[in-house]
Amino acid sequence: xxxxxxxxxxxxxxxxxxxxxxxxxxxxxxxxxxxxxxxxxxxxxxxxxxxxxxxxxxxxxxxxxxxxxxxxxxxxxxxxxxxxxxxxxxxxxxxxxxxxxxxxxxxx
Numbered sequence: 001x002x003x004x005x006x007x008x009x010x011x012x013x014x015x016x017x018x019x020x021x022x023x024x025x026x027x028x029x030x031x032x033x034x035x036x037x038x039x040x041x042x043x044x045x046x047x048x049x050x051x052x053x054x055x056x057x058x059x060x061x062x063x064x065x066x067x068x069x070x071x072x073x074x075x076x077x078x079x080x081x082x083x084x085x086x087x088x089x090x091x092x093x094x095x096x097x098x099x100x101x102x103x104x105x106x107x108x
Contacts, residue, residue, distance in 0.1 A: 004106065005056040005057075005063075005106070007102055008052075008056060008067070008099075008102050008103040008105075008106055009053055009056050009057070011095075011098055011099040011102040011103060012049040012050075012052050012053045012056075012070070012099055012103070013049070013053065014095050014098070014099070015045065015046075015049050015074060015095045015096055015098070015099035016045075016046045016049035016050060016053070017095075018088075018091055018092040018094075018095035018096070019042040019043075019045045019046040019049065019077065019092055019095070019096070020042070020046050021088055021091070021092070022038065022042045022081060022088045022089055022091070022092035023039055023042035023043055023046065025086065025088040025089075026038050026039045026042065026086075026088070026089070027039065029086065035084070037080050038080050038081055038083075038084060038089060041073075041076055041077040041080045041081070042077060042081075042092065044073055044077070045073050045074060045076075045077035045096060048066075048069060048070050048073045048074075049070065049074075049099065051066060051070075052066050052067060052069075052070045052103070055067075064106075064107050067103050067104075067106055067107045068107055070099070070100070070103055071100045071103055071104050071107070074096040074097070074099045074100035074103075075096070075097070075100050077092070077093075077096045078092075078093040078094075078096030078097045078100065079093075081093035081096065
């Protein structure tokens with residue numbers, strides 16, 4: 001794995017974990033129906049984070065395209081999560097925005 005990927009991989013791992021916690025916590029909220037957008041984006045973001053980690057670790061020739069997708073999905077998830085006042089959503093939004101910002105540097 002290239003040295004330049006380490007910071008992005010770490011941010012992806014933190015984002016993946018925050019998305020999984022948020023996903024699970026949203027399912028336990030009183031009004032789950034209001035959380036469906038958040039739940040969907042948590043799942044998608046966690047999946048794309050996992051894909052990005054794998055692509056960086058294997059030095060995929062498609063890593064830049066995958067990171068572009070990652071940045072977009074992280075921003076979408078972060079924007080959705082920040083709409084909700086739950087602590088898990090706020091922490092997830094922060095992790096998503098950090099991941100997007102950190103990984104954007106590799107494709108800029």
